[in-house]
Amino acid sequence: MGRKILFITTDQQRYDALGCNGGKVARTPVVDRWAAEGIRYTRAHAQSVVCMPARATMSTGQHVRTHGVWMNGVPLPADAPSVARHLHESAGYRTALFGKAHFEPFLDPQRRFYENRMATLGETGPHRGFERMELAAHTGRGGLLHYPVWLAKTHPDAAAGFYPILKIPSLEQNAAGGGDTGAIQVQHNPIARSLYHTDWVADRAIAWLDSLPADADWFCWVSFPDPHHPWDPPQSEIHRHRWQDEALPANWPATRADAVALLRDKPKHWLDWYEGRLVTNFEAPPDFVPASVTADQLREINALTHVENELIDEVCGRVWAAVARRGWGDDTDVIFTTDHGELQGDYGLLFKGPYHVDSLMRLPFIWRPATSAGVAPATVDHPVGQIDLAPTFCAIAGLEAPQWMQSRALPTSPAQADAQRRERIITEWDSEFKGITMHLRTIYRDGLVCTVYEQSTLYPGDGSVGELYDCRHDPLQRRNLWTDPAWQARKKDLIADLYDHLPPARSPRLEAVASV
Structure with missing residues (x-):
């Protein structure tokens, strides 16, 4: 009999978003406590700095070039290996995913992919080894997933408060600004906090956990869509961090001339994007010119990001309280990470793309083993990554990692990392x-x-x-x-x-x- 597994991911969260990693603004006491009680990895890297390839790696335990999801918009094959399926079929684990899956493309008006049909069919799976999936992304507007369908049925006026991510009918990302400063993809959202997708994801996970028998082994992936853009958390919460008080990042160039001098030292697509001559990928609006972002606009974006990170931490506490209430606290492992980072003003840039620097590659990565495992708290500075997650879940469950996984379970101490020759x-x-x-x-x-x-x-x-x-x-x-x-x-x-x-x-x- 293995231990229970609570796997929590965010979307587009920086390494330094957490207090335990040196963050000085957002209050993240729940995750910080897990880090103090468990293992904090200081050099965890994404295997891709964009959503779908990174999430496919987390699910399969394979390198990007092996599972084949080489960019967003490439669906993970239906028969792809799945750690959830392996846990379910080989060890009888109950399995569920709540929130953002994104193993299949979002831009799917024909509903070719099951993730985009489930909600309107009134179904919750099974899919990819998950007995239950209830899905959300970055908005309550329209969409095909469970969260916007639920919001339209129960609180139809609330969806309009979200930022309109896509321009219709072009289906390109929107570059319109809002908030107090006119910052790109910012909107003051009047939605009640209890209806926002962060709380909804936690609510659905808690409901599922409460439905399980006391003796169940389970793998629950709680996948929050924030703090990925757009930046439109509940307006009732934005008082937590006044943007006017926000310090600018250390890597924000003070002037446009400083940015140009910095980016000239890098391959040409860095400066070409900054100055608006070139957009290399879909991950930023095509009309967006990073050089146009003002210091105050960045302050507002970053202040809202801190709010979103705090809301995530608070509902992590609610989910953990539900685990403890069921009597599972001593026998549950928690792993907390994200899919990739966010430039968030570094080098004068926002969003993400083909830029392999710490802003995007370096991940918050916390493993709090169950108390029953007897693992001492540690900080591991050796390189690890998302490719190590699936074999770690197997180890927690008492299973050998199958041959299709291309890594091994995470080390629990620097000495073990040395023994594993964790070098790259x-x-x-x-x-x-x-x-x-x-x-x-x-x-x-x-x-x-x-x-x-x-x-x-x-x-x-x-x-x-x-x-x-x-x-x-x-x-x-x-x-x-x-x-x-x-x-x-x-x-x-x-x-x-x-x-x-x-x-x-x-x-x-x-x-x-x-x-x-």
Whole structure:
């Protein structure tokens, strides 16, 4: 009999969003307590810095090039390996997912994918090994998922308070501004907090947990859509952090000239996006020019992000109280992480894209083992990643990791990480957007981040373009060492190590059927 598993994810949350990771604004006492009682990983990296590939890795325990979801809009095959299915079929675990799944594309007006048909069919699964799925994304407006369908039925006037993410009929991301400063994708949302998707996701998880028999083993994935843009939390909560009092990030350039000088040290798509000449992917509105963002607009965006992070932490406390009320507190493992980060003003930029720096790659990553496991609290600085989650769930359940998983259970101490030779972690990016392709391969090892730019429409793929950062001496990753003569031997070694540990790419490549 294994232990119970509470797996909590956020969407687009930075490493430094949490107090335990040095965050100084949002109050996150629940997750901070889990970190103090368990293992805090300081160098957990995403295997992709965009939603669908990262979530497919969490579900399969496979590298992006193996499961094949190489960009948003590529559906994870229906027969793809699933850790939820493995737990259910091999160990009798009850399984559920509440909130954002995103294993299948959101832009699906024909409802080709079951995630987008479930709610209107009145169904909650089973799907991908989950006995029950109740789904939400970033809005209560329209949509096909359970949350907007529920909101339309029970509180039809509330949906209009959400920011309209897409422009209709073009289905491109909206660049309109709002709030006090006119900041992009900001809206003051009059919805009651109890109706907002953060609380709704927690409510649905608690209801399911309360329905289980006392002796059940269970795997419950609670997947919050925030703090991903748009930034439109309940207006009743925004008093928590006045944007006027918000400090600007350390990596925010003070002037446009400072931003240009900083970005000229990086491959050309950085500065081209900042100045509005190029949009390389769907992850930001095509009309958005990052250089147009004012300091006050960034302050308002970041203040609302802090609010959203606090709301998540508070409902984590509610879910945990429900676990404890059932008498499961000593026998439940909690793992808390996110799918990827957010630029949030670093380098003068917002959102995400083909930018392999800590803002996007480095994840909050907490494992609070069950008390019954007898694991001592620890901080692990060795590199780990999302690819390690599925085998960790197997270990908690007392199962051997199946051969299709490409990693192993997370180490519970620095000594165990040393024994496992935890030396590197790999991140990939592939995208096609309006004729523009991008292909990045990145290794983190020995405090260094090395990114190879493979052949694309923007770059020749001849080894002349890339990025190399020394995170220990340049934690903000401002100085690109790629062409520095003193670093060429180290760069060559890192590139060889990267390609030695990349598995073969899936063939044939899966088809992208949507943008997101």
